[in-house]
Amino acid sequence: ESSLKIGSAQLGPISLAESRYDVVKRLLALLYKAHSFGVKFIVFPELALTTFFPRYWMTNQVDVDRYFETKMPNEVTQPLFDAAKKLGIGFYLGFAELSEEDNRIRRFNTSILVGPDGKIIGKYRKIHLPGHSEKRDDVPFQHLEKRYFEVGNLGFGTWPVFGTRVGMAICNDRRWPETYRVMALRGARVVVLGFNTPTENINHDEPLHLRMFHHRLVMQAAAYQNGMWIVATAKAGYEDGFHLHGGSCIISPTGEIVSQSTTEDDEVIVYDCNLKLGDYILNSVFNFKKHRRIEHYGPITSQ
Ligand code: CDT
Known part of the structure; x- marks a missing residue:
């Protein structure tokens, strides 16, 4: 079988x-909808279980840890795994991960x-990891x-x-060419990712259209340069007043966007990808x- 129906949820x-x-x-509703479209692999966003909490300054670790999963699957997410199995669909899911490793608590964006x-x-x-680690008073929201x-x-x-x-x-x-090239060298033919991208760039007064242009530019170039499919899924819209841009898309190895979302809401887009x-x-x-x-690529890994 050389085609795979992929969905971006x-x-x-x-x-x-x-x-x-x-x-x-x-x-689950998105998973069932994708199944009704014949999807075999569905891509959910980054940090798909909570609001995009790195925008908030929190000093109490207990407040931060509320956003993390200590186990996966867990009681709340188990139905997703059960439904995937019942329907025979695979998925990508982003979440904040808290694990005990090397005798200490570690936290990852996973x-x-x-x-x-x-x-x-x-x-x-x-x-x-983008953003900063200390509180910034000069910005409308944090990126911690x-x-x-x-x-x-x-x-x-x-x-x-x-x-x-x-x-x-x-x-x-997704903005870094090395990401895709390393995976391409390891045989990846499909790269999937989720994103939460604030519409406003807190570092520079950037015209709105450039946000979406850069978002697409990096992935369309990478798809072509690595002969791979790329599926990118947004969490979009206003989260308690803070806007995240949409633009979920499926990009073919030719660099063309073959399917893209039209809303900033829950939405499934689908494409039958020729592998x-x-x-x-x-x-x-x-x-x-x-x-x-590679004899001329040294600086990429040495500085
Ligand atoms: N979630 C995430 O990585 N968002 C970043 C925002 C960059 S601006 C600090 C992105 O690259 O879309």
């Missing part, structure tokens, strides 16, 4: 007051890859990922599933073995 906003239980109900049997196949912990998460320690993994090889990234990772489409690119202009010149 965009979420509208999750308010501070919304419970995980209610969010999972929304995720995604998991779940197979159509409802079992976790792979885990990724976000490597490019560097405070609340550690840099991921699992590298950029890829996993054989759905008749192809899948890699995972999370939000800001061989990238072959000609990887066999010709981007034949890595033939044409890469």
